[in-house]
Amino acid sequence: MTALPTTEPVRIVVAGAPRRSALARLLGVFGSGVVRAVLAVVAVFWLVPVLGLFVASLRTESDNNTSGWWTVFTAPAQLTLRNYRALLDNTEIMRSFGNTVLITVPATVLVIVIAALAAYALAWIDFPGRDWLTVLIVGLLVMPIQVALIPISRLYGLFGLFGSIAGVVMFHVAFGLPFAVFLLRNFFAGIPADLLEAARMDGAKEWLIFRRVVLPIGLPAIASLAIFQFLWVWNDLLVALVFADDRSAPITLALRSQLREFGTNIDVLATGSFLSMVVPLVVFFAFQRFFVQGVLAGSTK
Template sequence: MKSHAGAKSGLSWAVHLTVAALVVLWLVPTVGLLVSSFRDRDQISASGWWEAPLPVEQTYRVRTDPDAAVERHGRVVLSGNVFDSEDSAGSGTVTGFGVTGRAPAEFAPGATADLRGGGRLTVAADGRFSAEADAPFGRRGPTIYFEAETPPKVTLDNYRMVLGADGMDRAFINTLTVTVPATVIPILIAAFAAYALAWMEFPGRGLLIAAVVGLLVVPLQLALVPLLRLHQAVGIGQSFMGIWFAHTGFGLPLAVYLLRNYMAGLPRDIIESAKVDGATDFQVFTRIVLPLSFPALASFAIFQFLWTWNDLLVAKVFLPAASETKVMTVKIADDLLGSRGGDWGILAAAAFISMAVPLVVFFALQRYLVRGLLAGSVK
């Protein structure tokens, strides 16, 4: 059977399934990060994020206070509730208890266990315990090990920890100070260069285009130390100006390549008609080419803004280590995660806080993204 122009392909279902699978692959880690940002640290360590709505079984160790013991019928009695301790979850159901860390759930709730120092211990399912002995417990009361099923806990403590960190407001301002100029400067330079490579005839133009394409594959890490030495030699060293120029240099090859491809695909008749009417190259660029190239400009602005905002390596190299110049990524990595390396809740909350501004920029300019990326693909 012959196919007709405009007819729907029989493999469209495969395309839809592939797109759906890619969307799921991208969304699953993001959803997991979002859920983890609202979970308690202990529950994150005990279960995966997909088990967040379910109760969590955790093991605790509680030290009792011997000063709370009373004498009853010639015996020393110490009672209380294991969930009242700061070392426990605060609520839940005891599923087992023990007197050693090697067997924290050796006995069932309500059973009686012999203490190693003498005496007996009983822990109920609701957390109430009673320890009895013939003699005082000494300076340290008996240690209770137990396993409890705790309800899921939703908390905003992770976000309070990140937003309330000392100097986080200053780090946010520093991030804007770095990101905005590092996005605008390469766009301004690349736009002029792209117009020259697309519409102006001069010797060596082909070599310049080839050099721009070649610079796209140069590893960023290869240029960090030489560039830093150059900055120190010219006197800008580790400063905001130095990191602006660093991001500009790293972003220019992609910017020139993207804008040049877009501008080369603009209708030639418009450019030639403007020149016939006496317009200079500068007038053609500012009044015709630049307004028509806004989709490509927006596409690069999205990429550059996201890259600069989320950058850690370049900021660590080209900015001083003082707290007054730290950006958000450095602040989070050094001051928050540096002392809480295993606190995944803090990391998840910090990730969502830091991506708030890039998301606003992306959704504001995303309609131009595809138009700019597909520039020159159809003639």
């Protein structure tokens, strides 16, 4: 009968809790309530200029010239919608507002469509030079817009695009594509390969896979890109200042001309500025759920 091997008891040493930093101990003492209060105070100070702009847009020119906007809290009778009615009758401002929509919407849609197709090809289609093309696109991210203003101005002059809405849209599309392709390509590359292979085994072609599989999964990233591109183009002044004329000027250029001609016309400037700010806010809050998903995408992978 063989003897069983002898065993010795194993000593388990339980280590103490990790040492917390001084900042972590301080936050633990005060709790999250203090942090939320500080963030609330910062948010209030951040929104004070927006509130001042909104109140100034509801006051007459004489009230804005003689007193500060905060006096409305003691004299609410100053508030009026006269400025907005006058703005609707301002032909130049309303035409520029329409030009802004005609510039921003095509520039956003074209960037999303072209970037989504290119990103899918760079992520899942094997073709010669794919890696070098990806590196080239990443390199274009560091190119400043100012470098291309003069060469593209000469090119637009040759083709008759200078001063047109189409020329402004093409410039925004060209300089919005590198970031868009880079963003969507990284998101599409994170899609499980087994999902695409299963679709190919079922007989789906690349276009059907892109439309039925990749696009629904990539909707958060596409929504985030749409918000970024829309805000960049809507608030742009430099490109419009160089390539747009009086007929194709967006709202930012029209407000700048109002400031140059009527430096004390705060009622027109405040009303037009707040009106131009409302549309991006509506777009952001409409796609906020997808925007948060796109920003957090990949954090749990």
